[in-house]
Amino acid sequence: MKWGVITFPGSLDDRDALHCLEVVLEQHVVPLWHKDPDLHGVDAIILPGGFSYGDYLRCGAIARFSPVMQSVVAFANAGGPVMGMCNGFQILCESGLLPGALIRNQSLSYVCEWTRVRVETTRTAFTTACRAGEILRIPIKHGEGCYVADDTVLQQLEDNGQVVFRYVNDVGEVTAQANPNGALRNIAGVTNARGNVVGLMPHPEHAVETLLGSEDGRKLFLSALR
């Protein structure tokens, strides 16, 4: 399987994603450049975290129109697996591949901490290696991670099983205290109707080695290998 990791100007975690895939998971991975619409025949695409185009206008708003994204949209619409973490999630929402949007944290503060997320569905390209209800320990680091959507969209997401991850406490309960950014219904990640596009604010690529404090993030990448 061949992976592609996109670098936008201002991407931060592209190197971490490359390290995670190439060194830790021993995958064939190629870097993709925002100006190059050629996806080089990859089988799965990662949109990393960071501040693409300086987060100007809105997070992900400019990246959405980059040449590579036109190819990513076509790839995703054809059923190709795409995962966006943090800024990658914001870009997927801006591009319309995922419903909803991410706004400033309710606290107005940047948060950098470990979170626990509960796997709400295993029917996505990136959660088949998880158990439903499993709790993963994965870190977050963002200022704009408050997931919002209107009530109709939220209800559709719940009804269709498109909420993938929710912030929970140590024992797996959805509580206000466990919610680091004010996200509606503690939503940490969502998928599209088909389940091939997943976006989440936590950083699974920062949780793939014991040295980093957790290996729980591996399961997301390993799911796509199945």
Add this chain to the structure above:
Amino acid sequence: MLAKVYVTPKKAILDPQGKAIVHSLHSLHYDEVADVRMGKYLELRLTGLSRGQAQQRVEEMCSRLLANLVIEDFRFEIVED
């Protein structure tokens, strides 16, 4: 020609910045402030368009890029500069 574009958070969307500003105004004893919504103001200098064309093009720019209609509303006016 100048397009003055105003982008504001939708009524139903949380506006944590607006809320923080309300608190700060209240602490300065401006108790009459019931609500603040914080948005963006953009000025677009336009050339080579008729007023009608400008109206249509700016509308398109707003819905495609300048505002995210999931969370924001926009309005604009076109003036001679």
